[in-house]
Amino acid sequence: MMLLKKIKRIKLDKTQIFLMFLLTFGGAFMMLPLIYIFNHALKPYSELFLFPPRIFVQQPTLSNFTEFFIVLRDSVVPTSRYLFNSLLVTFLGVTLVIVISALCAYPLSKHRFYGSKLLFSVILVSLMFVPEAMEIPRYVVIARLGIMDTYLGHIFPHIAASVTVFLIKQFMDQVPNELIEAAKIDGAKEWTVFMRIMIPICMPAIATTAILTFQTIWNDTSTSTLFMQNDSMKTFPFFLSTITNNLANQVARQGAAAAAAMIMFLPTLIVFLVFQRKVIATMAHSGIK
């Protein structure tokens, strides 16, 4: 009832109703694979291989999750270790990326100093340096630094995040200079200005970049593949990819894989849902001017 009332209060003209219809259809189509996998995760084996296949689960069961955890328990390295690695790496990685990027974005946006324009244009160019294209030289650098098989090897490749610096800097540009000058007249040092004024105002940008960074690091398997030889240092998504590899050619573990996919996917979805308004507010300032 509440929902109906709400919808009634929003006035729609004919084109908007048509658009809503079109977009609902499109959106449903986009969500279809996600709905599938969610139902897949809850299907008992008898339904997983039913013909014709059904989208929705008839008798939901958690057996896939238990199967998944049995697979986990039987692996050589306990899964809790992979999960711990992932959580630690993601948490430290996101924190470091945000701190380093915000620190760099502040002077880029509000100070004039030699090289600031050069640095910003280099950052702009580096937006396009796909890490995937630089696997080999990065491997060489990481090996030279001697951080193979350490947590640093997971975290460091992520901390030079040009996109994050760029987004926070663009957001900081709209903070009025008068505010900073006023604070300086009141005797605030740069650090105080940064912590007390810039950070609180730029919270939306920071939240947004935190989400984006979280998504990248949480889903990333490349650092495990490239820089970790010790199995107990690898991360959860990498472990998933090993148990689900070759899924196209086999039937076993389809349910377990679906369950695993849910475990990987849900955190990113929830984090996005919590911060969604801030994300849109931030992206308004994302333009390259």
Added chain:
Amino acid sequence: MSGKVQLSQTQQSTRLRKNRLSLMIDEIWKSRVSYLFIAPFVLAFSLFIIIPVIVAFGLSFTYFNTIQAPSYAGWENFQYLLSQDIIFLKHALPNTLTFALIVGPGGYIAAFVLAWLIAQIPDRLRIWFVLAFYAPSLTGGVVMNIIWQPMLSGDRIGYLNSFLLGLGIIDEPQLWVIDPKYLMISMVVVTMWSSMGVGFLAMVAGILNVDKQLYEAARIDGIKSRLQEIWYITIPYMKPQMLFASVMAIVGAFKAGQVGEQLSGMKPTPEYAGHMIHSHISDYGLIRYEMGYAAALSVVLLCMIYFFNRLSWRLFGPKGDE
């Protein structure tokens, strides 16, 4: 007389230069706090972006097997790449280009159209549509792979197969991810599906940001259709976001190098149908340990990405008079 004047002029200019140098040092010293702030990032940036790029360029002229020290090989790698590496020329390069040219502009245009449509919807309902289109991009790598398996599975239980069989469009189940005929299409579809990411969000925000009064003013000035509105107001107004989104689209198109391997579960992909430059790089670099050649391939890939970015910069970038 004139010589004296000249002398004093040169003296003046040297003095000026000296002054400028000390001024510059002064300036740098004055902004030492700024340098302190940017120091951590600049350090990380040099270590993990600048140095790798330099290393890639350096190694691309060497033979390097990670055990012996790299030995100088001149243009050999590039010569081999352009004249003898049949897999690169016949599969990796054309595959990468087709893939990028479909997914890049395709995803970009789709993102804009969707963003515009979504922006027409009232505020309270909008976020749910944004979420529906954005959610697929949350599924990176492994998860995306698992999600699409049951959809594209080659037997008749695969959702797509059973759906098409039911409609009578196909007579027998198709191997969507294993048959070389279909692998590329599957890769494109899956990547497009998950391509409504940051760029898409930027576009939604950009369109919402356009000043509503502009539309009214334009209507008075004689703009009639919505299409004209988009062309003359929306796009010029949100050019910065368009540029950002285009950078993200290009990066996304070249980034998705492993989709083929992930979908088909085979490495290399069947008959190299989904073989990309990226797969070629990891093939040479991480399996054969021919780092020099892999570096040369990386350089080629980077140059390609750079070229396409220049192109989009020219299309959407800030012009001199703006």
